[in-house]
Amino acid sequence: MLLQLKDVTKSFSQPDGTALPILDIPEFTVDAGEQVVMVGRSGCGKTTLLHVIAGIGRPTSGRVKIDGWDIALMAESEVDQFRAERIGYVFQTFNLLPSFTALENVLLGMTFGRLRPDRERAKTLLKRVGLEHRLTHKPPMLSVGEQQRVAVARALANRPQLILADEPTANVDVGNQQQVIDLLRETCQEEKVALIIVTHAPEVAEQFGRIEYLEQINRVRAGR
């Protein structure tokens, strides 16, 4: 088992001082190399769940174990280091840095771990996503589909064990949606990386062998 969430809750403080519960997940697991799609309507806590798994947001309670390490118990800097070395993240809005070239954006994904950034690997990844001719182009010079492909390459750059993709096709035109999904699935398979995709698109979800409905695993759903 690569990922295990146990009794994870997450709530936010409201201006009136009361807590707004977002997540209450008794159990959720993902095996190494497994590909899971997480489906849920807008506002059901999909992004918050990914943030908790990535260590970007701490759970209010519970355990988040990745490869045996409970990141909920780690110091913030340790979680950062852990994320830099073991987790890749693909954002809905790509989140490429506009002043960096495609190659530099990919290199950025390797910058904060213990290993030195590997320029050759960055180039190989960009070649793998079909952008070997766009290495020195900055995001504003790339199409939306190309930007998302750079984001996929960046998520793979640090040889992660787990990739979290937050609605990766939401901002991509219909023609490119399937390309992005195929790319993510194929590259994760090749690199033996576990993949959790969050989406609200049924046509994306139905391609995965394992579909999880957040409303079913999150006990908060009933009260919202």
Added chain:
Amino acid sequence: MSLWKIAWRSIQQRALASALTAFSMAMGVALVVAVIVIHGVIDQSFRRGAQGYDLIVGAKGSPLELVLTAVYHLGKVPSNMSYEAYDELVNGQFASDIQLAIPICLGDNFKGFRVIGTTADMFDRLEYLDGRKYELAEGRNFRDDAPMEAVIGATAARKTGLKVGESFKPVHGSAADRGEEHEPFQVVGVLAATGTPNDRAIFVNMEGFYHIHTKPADDADRSLPGMKAEGKSSAKADSKPPAKADAKDAKKEAHHDAAGKPAHAGEAAGHHGHDEIPNEQKEITAVLVVVNPNMVATRRVALPKLINKQLDVQAVAPSEQIARLLEGIVGNVQLILLILAVMIVVVAGIGIMVSIYNSMSDRRHEIAIIRALGARRTTIMVVVLLESILLALGGGAIGLVLGHGLTGVLAPLIAEQTGVSVSPMQFQLSELILIPGLIALAAMVGYLPAVVAYRTDVAQSLISSP
């Protein structure tokens, strides 16, 4: 990818704002550099100018004025000392203390360059720096037996256009005023540049200098510096020529007939017929003295006071006077200018802080992305500090170039006003302090935006639109 590169990319992204803040830093640094360089060069030049002589002897008065006039050819020409006092100095009780004494007479100029009456020893025997004697770039030194010969400094030659073989007529007065024109001197040599104030001077045979100021008795009131009108001799003047001067006079007399005509008339342009001037009528502006190196240290220290006490003159150590001038007046002026320039740099530093701080709200999303990729809070803080340092050092580097450029622009003005030649390529060691200084300033002004970056809420900023 290095953190420097991440910081640099951030600067590039805000190119205009970054360029403006770096430019304001450049202006501040340019001023600091200009102050440091100009002061350093002036300091160096003044100290260099004071190196050739151990003592300057002249009429009682302001010691600094005497040094500025005799060594740097600046300021008003002070009162003269009597030839008798000069003779007593070099041939009397202080004879054994003095290795070399060069008399100089001032009071004329040519096109604003001071004309100085002196002896050939000035260039034959005197060292303007330790071990470095004057060299002639062209021609030869003037001869003691050719009173109307002149040797000119390198800058004076360049500026006046005078060449070997040409003549010029000195004008009365120490500035470029149109005063009374004297008899012409012929240029026989042009000195190689020395980097001393003497580059800007015109040296003529002292005998010739006396002769051009010789006036008939009824015109005595118009007697010129370096000359006493007949009947106005120093009270101490002795009718008998001084011992050492005797030797020189005797040498000169070998070339002159009884009526003061040169024995080798027509041999040189300087050999005009001139009446021998009695010593009682001669005056001297100052004597440049090199003391006997074998003198006992205690005597050496006491020598100026002894001369002041025994003779009706003052003896001053030029290096001491210049040190006082530089550390007192000039040093304080430099300090004030430096403080003002540093304040400009600090204000520019605050500009960097404001620029980066204002950009923070636009950059929260980017910071959150970098954090999501695994960067620690401290890493983000370091990136912002590096950005501040890059702006400060980049601006500083431009300022360094501008500062030296500014020095180059001001160089002719400084040379014109002070005679000190300032090269824009002269770097001062103290400029190196700018590097740690700018880094420290950048770290201080970058701290506030760095803390803002440090506190960025990653999850919240990722959700918000870029």
